[in-house]
Amino acid sequence: MEPVETAAHYDRIAGWIQRQTGATYGVAALRRALGFTADRGAALDVGCGPTGRFLTILEAEGFCAEGLDVSAAMLALAAERNPGATFHRADICEWNFPRAYDFIAAWDSTFHLPLDRQEPALRKLCAGLAPGGVLLFTCGGGSPGEISGEMQGLQFDYSTLGVERNVAILAECGCLLRHVEYDQWPERHVVIIAQRE
Numbered sequence: 001m002e003p004v005e006t007a008a009h010y011d012r013i014a015g016w017i018q019r020q021t022g023a024t025y026g027v028a029a030l031r032r033a034l035g036f037t038a039d040r041g042a043a044l045d046v047g048c049g050p051t052g053r054f055l056t057i058l059e060a061e062g063f064c065a066e067g068l069d070v071s072a073a074m075l076a077l078a079a080e081r082n083p084g085a086t087f088h089r090a091d092i093c094e095w096n097f098p099r100a101y102d103f104i105a106a107w108d109s110t111f112h113l114p115l116d117r118q119e120p121a122l123r124k125l126c127a128g129l130a131p132g133g134v135l136l137f138t139c140g141g142g143s144p145g146e147i148s149g150e151m152q153g154l155q156f157d158y159s160t161l162g163v164e165r166n167v168a169i170l171a172e173c174g175c176l177l178r179h180v181e182y183d184q185w186p187e188r189h190v191v192i193i194a195q196r197e
Contacts, residue, residue: 013151033135055081102132139192141163
């Protein structure tokens with residue numbers, strides 16, 4: 001599924017996602033990742049969604065927070081909750097980073113990209129980090145591949161390179177692995193934290 005299709009589906013259910021996503025979902029991993037940061041300059045939440053929960057914490061931690069999402073409806077809801085943040089509507093694959101970031105989160109977002117765009121997207125996220133910058137992202141565990149699922153009657157596609165390939169790409173990009181966790185076992189939802197050297 002192309003990002004424009006994913007965006008259209010999320011536009012239709014943005015309010016539902018906002019109501020269903022718990023205020024603490026992913027926050028423990030975010031706080032763990034923030035523990036590795038030294039500088040508190042610019043931070044980017046890729047696929048920020050409608051809740052603004054990561055942006056709120058990033059701002060409270062002293063970052064200049066920015067959110068990026070392909071869904072206009074998601075961004076509109078996030079902006080209501082985080083009027084001090086800067087927002088970008090774009091596909092991460094096509095977007096040009098305006099600066100280097102001290103922190104980048106991509107929680108439950110880039111795994112929607114087609115399989116052939118997973119590696120370029122991860123390399124782009126790594127390149128977008130300032131020296132010492134920290135990356136937090138989620139991916140699927142298990143073997144590389146693609147699956148589809150349904151949410152609110154709409155089809156969403158997911159893909160993964162697998163944990164081992166993601167870790168190898170991080171190393172190739174000069175990022176040190178700080179944490180890997182199957183945080184929702186037995187579901188194959190994986191949290192990875194890495195830091196640029």
